[in-house]
Amino acid sequence: MTGSKYVLEANNVRLLIDCGLYQEREYRSRNWEPFPIPPSTLDAVLLTHAHVDHCGLLPKLVREGFQGKIYCTDASAEIAQIILLDAAKLQEEDAEFKKERHRRENRKGPFPEIPLYTVGDAEASFPLFTPVKYGEVVQISEGVTAKFHDAGHVLGSSMIKVTVSQDGERRSIIFSGDVGRWDRPILQDPDMFNETDFMLIESTYGDRVHEDAPDVSEKLAEIVNSTWKARGNIIVPSFALQRSQEIMYHLNELLIENRIPHLMVFLDSPMAARITEVFKRHSELFDKEMSWLMRHDRSPFDFTGLKMTHTVDESKAINHISGTIMVIAGSGMCTGGRIKHHLVTNITRPESTILFVGYQAMGTLGRHIVDGAEEVRILGQHYPVRARIAQIHGFSSHADKNELLRLLSELKKAPRRLFVVHGEAGAASNFGEFLREKTGWDISIPEYKEEVLLD
């Protein structure tokens, strides 16, 4: 599901579409293996968006010899650089930690105790980023063009259509990247396509139908108001890209409508704060409602009471404030970051609420808490869970099976072939079957490292 990477060869050029990091435990060793294709033989990278499972191996690609351009939207370039720097720092810390542990336990791990890549490696990839605009026809090389379309998934996210002309014939192929959803806050709806010869479509939620969008605002208002009455705090573990900005969007709306009291809200994540700055710089990417708010001085990123904390001291000082506050901090699944300190001070308080707004993977602290653990271990200490544990669903930024089908609904004729990719095996095969039934098209699910001739 992660580690997204596709190589397209045409007209004597080799393009890499996305260069993602593997995140699943069982595939993580692939991050350390040499690339199946020597990076120096690639002519360019086309990047769909800035999530680490799509861009996270770029520094390694560059260190191992890639010298071409990395094409993506300017918002993606800015966000990817923030995310890659953060990932590099984590890799460096991880390597130190591992070295120390192996020394203590007097053993060796399966991989060298060096970072997968360093901050220096990440920075070395930055000059290769080449920003493009949605809808612009980008000439990659003779007879090969690419066009980036809004995917509505996260800020700057794209579906990329590559067109190849050769001997008077033309073929096109669409790489969906991650597909977003219709009628979401801040972002535009995903673009649709009239025609394509080939297409790769993601299937993260290809076997699921999202619940009818519950009223997120309604639920959020209830949680804020009841926690305010109880004089507790609201602690929100959240991802830095898109989810944090969506929470601010909803809070802003509730404040404008006077449905919640004017509490202090801390965005306690330097990465989320930096990414929010990118949002502010790219208001041209916003949907109608969001643009209206910006024009009328009602930006969700500047409402009264909102504070972005940068230093660790500022972060720690939050815990001395009396009265109800909300803290949005990472990591989204409570596996690291500043959220842990806020959990320590609030999880034993029955008047506080821990509010989950995203998926919690098996084995994470977040998952233990949502699953109703009575006691949890945070930063080496055990704490009884006494706070209220709340969850708001409906924040997903991935299209479900019906929305993925909707994306294809404007194609006037069947693509020559359609490939279902980027989903767990079950989701991919389930979605492939669903599509075959609905469309009768030629649909396949490629294997890792499979080569396909497109003619």
Ligand SMILES: [Zn+2]
């Ligand atoms: Zn994504």
